[in-house]
Amino acid sequence: MFNQLGVIGCGLMGGSFALALKRAGLVQRVVGYSKSPSTVERARRMGVIDIAAESALLAVSGSDIVLIAVPVAASEATFKAIRHMVEPGTLFMDVGSTKRDVVDVARRVLKERIGSFVPAHPIAGKEVAGVEHADVQLYQGKQVILTPLAQTDPVMVQKATDVWAAIGCQVLRMTPENHDTAFAAVSHLPHLLAFAYFNAMLAQPAGREFLSLAGPGFRDFTRIAAGDPNVWRDILLSNREEILKQSQRLRHALDAFEVVMRSGNTEALEDLIRTASDGRAGWQMNARPATAR
């Protein structure tokens, strides 16, 4: 399907994409670049990439598909480094968890060359970063959201759809704005809450003793609190307007519980819990409504 994949950022996401494309026989050769020479060298030794490039631009050179898998805050520098080689016929994608900011940067830096860029967000990850955790199965059975713009070349959107589908993803399309609103709700706020909750625990005198008593519910609730600080710093900043709105909604929902707890309104409290409990019991991952297709 492709001749050469260029990976800019040979970490968990970029490395797993390279492994999956190779395994599926979708690419002949993988050229990789990372800011850290030791990372790119490790990726080469591990067989995640075939050739180590000395710059982002050299990773693009000769590639007909390029994945930009750097922290969201590094998008601008990356686009600037490669813009002269962003040309029709090569598919460019990112993997950022926020899309409005990436699209803004792409518009500003790539200008009329933006047609080759298909913004992408695969809903996949791990609480560990780095190429040493790259996993050929990372994207298998996951969703990927594409947020193409009016100027995006439809041929590239189709190619992007095909390549993610070929490595086992369900592919959805949304606007960058709807994407960021939805993910503030389903992903960014839960991370913020898990971070804040863990910090509240650590900040109290007996916090560490309490932690020794925590069980399976705590384990699952706080799993995402182990997220990568660089990645999550960028996400919480770049999508902060939407996340702060979601946080406000959470505070209101929490107020409702506290009011009935304080007043001892047993029935109202049970109703509030039942709404959540029934909602969660009826939820299934990857159950897509017709409207989201």
Next chain:
Amino acid sequence: MFNQLGVIGCGLMGGSFALALKRAGLVQRVVGYSKSPSTVERARRMGVIDIAAESALLAVSGSDIVLIAVPVAASEATFKAIRHMVEPGTLFMDVGSTKRDVVDVARRVLKERIGSFVPAHPIAGKEVAGVEHADVQLYQGKQVILTPLAQTDPVMVQKATDVWAAIGCQVLRMTPENHDTAFAAVSHLPHLLAFAYFNAMLAQPAGREFLSLAGPGFRDFTRIAAGDPNVWRDILLSNREEILKQSQRLRHALDAFEVVMRSGNTEALEDLIRTASDGRAGWQMNARPATAR
């Protein structure tokens, strides 16, 4: 070890305890009582109990170990129903997730007979209730907290320790007060947050559409939101003072994040996330500090 186990409340917790004691050969016979005749009949058909008792008192009669596994709010009625048969030589335990309220009720109802009662909280459970989910392995490898009082018979505390250890539990001792403070932090607040978060999601216009986009992080973060409404209503009410204090701590920690998100203080935000991330990455379930033994 025991002749007859009396189980009052043949649900998930009581049923699993009966199965575990039978499997371990710790008991000859299990007599069970539940408020609902169909529950106790199902428990008997499933072989979880051997004999269905027609009252709580009849489940106590002839038993040398009794487990009270009813919702916390039903503790008082249960103690009242059995108090005339609470006698030295028989070990009485509960499984409630809160301990101060149970101890208060026991003091009030059992009076000088309280010596046989060892308050217990096994840190185990499922997001489904009922004897049909009873599991011989439920308590295996879990912690159980005993909160004996000054009046509790030391022989009974030792028996309680031995029986939980024999079915695979780590046994800890705490005061009822310390127990409730610690579990407000590590268990009750996470449940409250998961309930409130799920309700905040459902309350927004596009909430159900957002839910179709949620991934593995959301799945784990919200698992406990499916908790049983009757059980959690009782817990959130009976330990509300401590839970509201913990909720206040969470709000302060959340404020700290929001302040640096609004001001765009990249470094401070990264520091806050790193505290949580490092803390969670270094946490292990059932790693007991020496002080808690």
